Amino acid sequence: MNPALGPLAARLVDPPVTPSPDEARSQVGRELLRPEYHEQNVVERMIVWLQRVLDGWVTAAAGAPPLVTLAWMVVGLALVVGLVLLLSRVRRRPTAAQPAGPLDVAATSASELRRRAQEALDAGRAEEALLDGFRALAVRQVERHRLDDAPGATADEVASTLGSTYPERRAALDDSARLFDLVLYGHRPATPEQAAGVLALDDELAR
Known part of the structure; x- marks a missing residue:
């Protein structure tokens, strides 16, 4: 240097x-x-x-x-x-919207949900009928004080809680919750028989 x-x-x-x-x-x-x-x-x-x-x-x-x-x-x-x-x-960055759970129905009554589900089933909209049918089932049990009104609850949580109250219907509740998740989150098609099965389960628990 x-x-x-x-x-x-x-x-x-x-x-x-x-x-x-x-x-x-x-x-x-x-x-x-x-x-x-x-x-x-x-x-x-x-x-x-x-x-x-x-x-x-x-x-x-x-x-x-x-x-x-x-x-x-x-x-x-x-x-x-x-x-x-x-x-x-x-x-x-926008936050992805989370789909509504079975109890997140804006204070809609079980009777109204069930009416919508039956109309959808009669019109051939099986997916809509299954979703509203399971929502009607869950809200009806809230109205009868057999399930807590927790809008953030998942379908599996609803089925698990009701399975303790109705042990003889535990398997049917689990199957209905699985179908609810597959249709709502997985965008899977539903058959009229599956939707009718959820409505029949609602009737059984209502009795």
């Missing part, structure tokens, strides 16, 4: 700053892909992670030459900007 260049040459031969701005943004993207950031308090988790990274950078840059420190500051700013943009996209 030419002695005449002095300190300027020493600054020029310093190793390049790592990571670069592009690499910093890539690190943020990889960090956001970790499964724990899809849980609640994602913003809080990212702030803690960013603070930890920046603390490490401040420590590393404390004894670095001015140009290197400035470069670290630029990378840090790019990292913060990238983080803000990514979090804003995550917040704008």
Whole structure:
């Protein structure tokens, strides 16, 4: 190295700053892909992670030459900007709507649900008849105080609870709950016989 260049040459031969701005943004993207950031308090988790990274950078840059420190500051700013943009996209992303369970029927009575189910069955709409038939069965048991009114309950939970009350109908309840899930969540077709079986089960439990 030419002695005449002095300190300027020493600054020029310093190793390049790592990571670069592009690499910093890539690190943020990889960090956001970790499964724990899809849980609640994602913003809080990212702030803690960013603070930890920046603390490490401040420590590393404390004894670095001015140009290197400035470069670290630029990378840090790019990292913060990238983080803000990514979090804003995550917040704008629509949440997939969850299908309604058998008790999520907006205060519709069991009689009304059963009427709709029978009309659908008579019109050849077996899937609709099966779904409303199972809903009518569940709501009727709520009305008779044999089942808690829990709109978030699944069909399996409804069948399990009623199976304890009607042990002789446990198998039929489990089969009806399975069909309800297959039609509602799996978009599987139903036969008129399957729908009629759910309505017949509702009649048996009502008696």
